Amino acid sequence: MDRAQTDTRIRGLIEPFNKKGVAIDDTTTFAGDLEFDSLTVMDFVAAIEDEFDIIISMNQQAEIENYGQLVDAVCKLQGD
């Protein structure tokens, strides 16, 4: 799966969590722009993990602040 396809699928998954309908690009941050709290993060991460059959450990999550970093991380984790 290339980056564009991964991006499309993540965009579909993020929709129910994007309650305020924030316009999302690679620089959109989860804590700041999307106002995700820790419970939302857990549910959102679980949705991505199940969709791509990967694990994103909390150690890896700590490095992911914005949307573009998430897409990159998912691409990398699928390749591993």
Added chain:
Amino acid sequence: MTDLFSKFDPLIQQRETLLASGVEDPFNLVMEKVLSPTRAICNGRETILLGTYNYMGMTFDPDVIQAGKDALDNFGSGTTGSRVLNGTYQGHREVEDALKEFYAMDHAMVFSTGYQANLGIISTIAGKDDYIVLDIDSHASIWDGCSLGNAQIVPFKHNDIEAMEKRLRRIPEGAGKLVVLEGVYSMMGDIAPLKDMIAVAKANGAMVLVDEAHSMGFIGPNGRGVAEDQGVLDQVDFVIGTFSKSVGTVGGFCVSNHPKFEIMRLVCRPYVFTASLPPSVVATAATSIRKLMHGSNKRAHLWENSRTLHAGLKALGFQLGTDVPQSAIIAVIMPDLERGAGMWEALLREGLYVNLARPPATPANMTLLRCSLCAEHSSEQVQTILAMFERAGKATGII
């Protein structure tokens, strides 16, 4: 002024707003005198204690107190040393022997607190490239044990067996795996389906650590906890526990049948680099643990108290953390922090102390009034408690 404390400004503001409304500070209560395991003088008022985790009421047991006094006379007030240097006295050996007997396990290691037991064991056994799979509602000491170590941390939704299994299956081949669970979750007072969860963990090649802090002494045929009650204690690699609840003093421990367990005493930093428990504390703990082996009548009364309080609060219209009583903790769910603090204060004025629990300690940002029962609460006291809840609940509009 902006400095390192600026990050605490929102919390300082929230506290000031709460206290400005006139309520007593729920996090600054002083017990001026403790009359028994269930009664104290708090802020000048005689108060029934319903939030102490003193499940078996051992704090005023005459044998326990005498053991502590004897140890003070014979061994002094403190050890001034690490367990691995000058801090292991006869009493430390004796309390570890008592634990081995209580759990029928080969090894027991005593820490200075329960917090340090989780911190030490979890951070030491799971190293870099190992995976810790844990319940998202785990106690702070478990999370801090994860933070102190270098393992990959993978949480799953509370008590969700399928979510746990999916994560275990995705862990790369060859990586070490530790599943961390609790018997009783202390915020809502619910128990874990350990039998099914441990079977899944074992099928996926993981070691299992279970924190039984809130079950020791009264859950399971021998009071060994939820894993014993569900018949899977022999599948648990490490049981973590504490002396600060049913045992009635302070300290923490890990018991295990692992043949190499004793090496922990040399490699576990929160065990090595701190002073050991005072002689009086290990003496009271050892005496209390041995008495808990024969506590079946007290256990039965504690369960009766838990059932009566749960049914009574439910009938009054309070929203509770569990549909049926699963432990000696009953969580009463409050609509928000302000009204929760108001209800907490109304109860205190009635002469009842419960814990006000708030985020981030609570799941799902809830405010809880957490009640923990004691085997020494009389049936009459439980009825008195219910009447206090009814008056306070109506006065504050919660029911």
